[in-house]
Amino acid sequence: MSESKHGVLIVDDEPVNRQLLRQILMERYRLSFATDGVSALEAGVKVRPDLVLLDIMMPGMDGYEVCRRLKADPVTADIPVIFISALTEIDEKVNAFNSGGVDYICKPFQREEVLVRVNTHLKLYSLQKALQQRVQEEVDKRRLDEQMLVQQSKMAAMGEMIGAIAHQWKQPLNALSLTIQDMEIAFDVGELDKQYIEKSVKQSMALIKHMSQTVSDFQNFLKPSTHKDRFSVAEAFYDVAALFSDQLKKDGIELRLNPPRTLELYSSGYINEFKQVILNLINNSRDAIKASRKSGQPDDKGWISVDIEEANNQVVVRLRDNGGGIDQSVIDRLFEPYVTTKGAGGTGIGLYMSRAIVEGKMEGSISAFNTQGGVEFVITLPLI
Ligand SMILES: Nc1ncnc2c1ncn2[C@@H]1O[C@H](COP(=O)(O)OP(=O)(O)OP(=O)(O)O)[C@@H](O)[C@H]1O
Ligand SMILES: [Mg+2]
CATH class of the missing domain: 3.30.565.10 (Histidine kinase-like ATPase, C-terminal domain)
Incomplete structure (x- = not known):
């Protein structure tokens, strides 16, 4: 996949086991080590390994618990965990998978088996990450497209509305302008008395009310x-x-x-x-x-x-x-x-x-x- 080496965190309380795994994996991977559950969890967050090899039987927190906690923390939840143990009972294996492990290697381990399993799960993990990223990108893009479409259609609707309002206003605007000019003429010919003004104001207000109603209708329509x-x-x-x-x-x-x-x-x-x-x-x-x-x-x-x-x-x-x-x-x-x-x-x-x-x-x-x-x-x- 990538040229930079994948990081593998090895968690085992036995120095001999750590040493053995180190020899098997050091050439291909960037290794880090933890000797108990608590420091394994710390390293998981700090080092962000691409894979964890996890011993089950450890003093203090056992491997199952470590795995469960890794899976519960969103930061480390995706990191694949392979259990390593001398316990070969079927119950143990089931437990390992139930607590979130992806695989299980029995001690004493074979060099080739360790390499193949680690390599396989790292590949799967990379693929999964790449896929997740692609999906996320696609989702983001779709969302943006969708927002743009909604925006465009709103603008189109708005354009319609303005056209319609302009159309519906033409006639009352015209009437309003006539009414106002008419007052001036009435004044010039001496007909503008109180009664005339009252009539003109009443007419104008009716027209204005009608125009304002038109705007409200369209506003409601767009809401x-x-x-x-x-x-x-x-x-x-x-x-x-x-x-x-x-x-x-x-x-x-x-x-x-x-x-x-x-x-x-x-x-x-x-x-x-x-x-x-x-x-x-x-x-x-x-x-x-x-x-x-x-x-x-x-x-x-x-x-x-x-x-x-x-x-x-x-x-x-x-x-x-x-x-x-x-x-x-x-x-x-x-x-x-x-x-x-x-x-x-x-x-x-x-x-x-x-x-x-x-x-x-x-x-x-x-x-x-x-x-x-x-x-x-x-x-x-x-x-x-
Ligand atoms: N009643 C119809 N008669 C004939 N063709 C139609 C009719 N309705 C839709 N179409 C065809 O379907 C196409 C898509 O219509 P749609 O309303 O999605 O987009 P538009 O009218 O082209 O653009 P927009 O509505 O976004 O301004 C139209 O371009 C037209 O070719
Ligand atoms: Mg259309």
Whole structure:
């Protein structure tokens, strides 16, 4: 493995045994010695050997106890321990393994046997350490990737929100500006009395209240749900529609929510996260519909249609559109991160996050397939 020698700690109260093991191992390994249990534990922490050869019968603390304590200390727990003893009873061997040893060598020992066993366990130990490190690195990397994805999708959602707020503010902002200018005109022509001012203030305040409500609605929308809650699936769709259907209309797209708002199909889960899923799907449909128009397939009337029903103790949501369907190149990898056909216009995390929410957090499922002229997404959620 490595060019630097592995360290082996030899623990034995008999000078003869230490001497013998020294002769066998000194050429290949960096050796350290302990003559009793207590100093073995100290050396274990201080020297951090790669392997311990441990005598069982020692005055004071015996080998089993030393091994148990090595295994109990996180600093030394991983170091492989090979027992060395003249005791050959099966019970002794079982005890040795039970207290955490990886192997057992009987005295009087053979030079070759000691070398082979020590070498084997050192190799295993190195492999195990390398593997652990690889796994840890991979876990760290995944966690970072995951955090970045979540961050990106938050930013994307935020962008949507700002767009939607800007859109919803246009009309009241305009009305507000007219009201204020109107006061100046009224003053110029001598109509501005107390009553006029009261009326104008009242109008302005109503507009401002409406604008402020819009911001609160979006703030609530972005807030992560803190706990699972019972929610009406139909209502979640109507909530999203309330915020975004204006914009869709502007793009010439009709959002058809077929089930009545009062449909009593409840699921349990994170409602705000679920609304994000709805928004992701709606945005994808909108993009597809707009793109299909561009590529010269004239289907002027864009639509997104939602049905909700109960089946097999589940709430089943079907969202369909007439945006031309999913590109064959991505249809098998739709829910993987960074899969997008939109170039710089898409990050490819919308559906990945949607699946993470529906399947990872809400015990549901999400799938997609092409229909004639568009796509159908099917979401199932547990029915309450
Ligand atoms: N309704 C749909 N119609 C046609 N294609 C779709 C539809 N929904 C998704 N797709 C395809 O699936 C791909 C992945 O969608 P996803 O929402 O994960 O990412 P994106 O929309 O490209 O980017 P992002 O949502 O991160 O901005 C899209 O690029 C598109 O090719
Ligand atoms: Mg998307």
